[in-house]
Each structure stands twice: as C-alpha cells, then as structure tokens.
Amino acid sequence: QSALTQPASVSGSPGQSITISCTGTSGDVGGYNYVSWYQQHPGKAPKLMIYEVNNRPSGVSNRFSGSKRGNTASLTISGLQAEDEADYYCSSYTSSNTLRFGGGTKLTVL
Amino acid sequence: QVQLQESGPGLVKPSETLSLTCDVSGYSISSGYYWGWIRQPPGKGLEWIGSIYHSGGTYYNPSLKSRVTISVDTSKNQFSLKVDSVTAADTAVYYCARHWGTRYYDGSGELGHFDYWGRGTLVTVSS
Numbered sequence: 001q002s003a004l005t006q007p008a009s010v011s012g013s014p015g016q017s018i019t020i021s022c023t024g025t026s027g028d029v030g031g032y033n034y035v036s037w038y039q040q041h042p043g044k045a046p047k048l049m050i051y052e053v054n055n056r057p058s059g060v061s062n063r064f065s066g067s068k069r070g071n072t073a074s075l076t077i078s079g080l081q082a083e084d085e086a087d088y089y090c091s092s093y094t095s096s097n098t099l100r101f102g103g104g105t106k107l108t109v110l
Numbered sequence: 111q112v113q114l115q116e117s118g119p120g121l122v123k124p125s126e127t128l129s130l131t132c133d134v135s136g137y138s139i140s141s142g143y144y145w146g147w148i149r150q151p152p153g154k155g156l157e158w159i160g161s162i163y164h165s166g167g168t169y170y171n172p173s174l175k176s177r178v179t180i181s182v183d184t185s186k187n188q189f190s191l192k193v194d195s196v197t198a199a200d201t202a203v204y205y206c207a208r209h210w211g212t213r214y215y216d217g218s219g220e221l222g223h224f225d226y227w228g229r230g231t232l233v234t235v236s237s
Binding site for chain 2: 001003032034036038040045046047048051052057089091093096097098099100101102103104
C-alpha cells in the first residue's frame with residue numbers, strides 16, 4: 001500500500017505558525033477520524049502528538065493542533081520553537097482494515 | 111508508566127527468519143489494546159507491519175502479510191514478530207508499540223493511534 005502524501009519539507013521562523021498536510025482518499029483520511037500525527041527527533045522513537053484528527057495526549061503542548069477537511073488532514077504548530085525541529089508523520093486507518101503512514105515531513109526551524 | 115522494550119538478533123542472514131520480542135511493563139497485555147510492530151529503514155519513513163489484539167486477531171500490512179506472523183503471550187506479557195525469507199530490504203529499525211483500536215463482537219475493528227513506543231532495535235540483513 002502506498003504512503004499518504006505529505007510535503008517532504010516545511011520551514012518556519014521561531015514564533016511563526018506552520019501547517020503540514022496529509023492527503024489520502026475517501027478510503028482512509030476522508031472516511032475515518034482515526035488520523036494521528038507523530039513527531040520524531042533523530043535517533044528517537046516517534047512520539048504521539050495528535051490522535052483522532054484533533055485530540056492532544058496529556059503532556060503535549062497546545063501549540064500543536066489537528067484538523068481535517070475532506071481527504072486532507074493537517075497539523076498546525078503555532079509559536080514555533082527550536083525544539084519543534086523534527087520529522088512529522090501522519091497515519092490513518094483504511095477501509096481495508098490496515099494502517100497507512102504518510103511519507104514524512106522534515107520541519108526546519110530557521 | 112507503560113514501557114515497551116524490543117529484543118532480538120541485530121544481524122540476520124538473507125533468506126532466514128527475523129524474530130523479535132517486545133516485553134511490556136507497567137500494563138497487562140491481557141487488559142486490552144492492540145499491540146503493533148512498525149519499522150523504519152535507514153533514512154526512510156515509517157511502515158506499519160501489523161498489529162494483534164490482546165486476545166488474538168491480527169491485522170497485517172498487505173505488502174508483508176505473506177511473510178509476517180505476530181503472536182502474543184499474555185503469560186509473559188510480551189508479543190512477538192517473525193518475518194520469513196528476509197532480504198536486504200528488510201533492514202530497518204523495528205519498533206513495537208501499544209496500539210489503540212476498537213474491537214466488535216464479530217471480530218472486526220478499527221485501528222487508531224500508537225500511544226506508547228519502544229526505543230526501537232536495528233536489524234540488519236546481511237551475510
């Protein structure tokens with residue numbers, strides 16, 4: 001199964017907001033609210049940042065928010081900080097009873 | 111605090127079977143949840159391998175399904191991964207994780223998010 005579509009890279013300056021998109025189909029992102037976002041720093045395991053489109057786990061900063069419109073989900077990070085520089089991955093449940101990850105987006109804080 | 115730890119050989123020969131175990135502490139597997147495996151080839155993105163419900167019932171990535179087996183041992187509070195007939199393309203960091211999902215009376219269900227992850231273990235396929 002192919003990966004959900006994410007931009008390869010995004011960048012922003014400290015204090016700015018950025019948005020990372022995750023595009024799928026009606027058989028995954030558009031059809032279910034089981035969209036999640038993960039942050040991964042180099043050499044570390046991924047960390048859950050958003051689940052079920054727009055829910056934050058306990059301990060995750062409220063600068064991170066999620067949304068979905070149609071077949072595209074989005075992760076927005078406001079008030080960018082140097083520590084936000086990382087790779088970000090989306091995932092979605094699919095109508096084939098499987099899970100798909102996005103290809104990943106490298107966030108650079110300028 | 112839920113903790114997961116992968117273990118197994120770091121080097122596997124081509125055509126052989128890759129076997130990994132994930133030990134879970136801080137939570138009893140038999141209490142619920144799915145338990146999943148994810149891998150990441152060097153320099154590449156995440157790939158879901160498959161997940162198993164605590165009482166059995168598995169979901170697999172179709173691209174790997176013919177070579178993968180995931181099992182659970184609630185008595186040891188651990189779950190395992192086997193990948194048959196490995197090639198260099200199976201070289202990756204392998205992660206185990208607790209996987210939230212739904213489970214209905216007919217055995218169907220939906221897969222959600224991974225909330226707790228192991229630190230990952232690098233498995234290299236090489237002769």
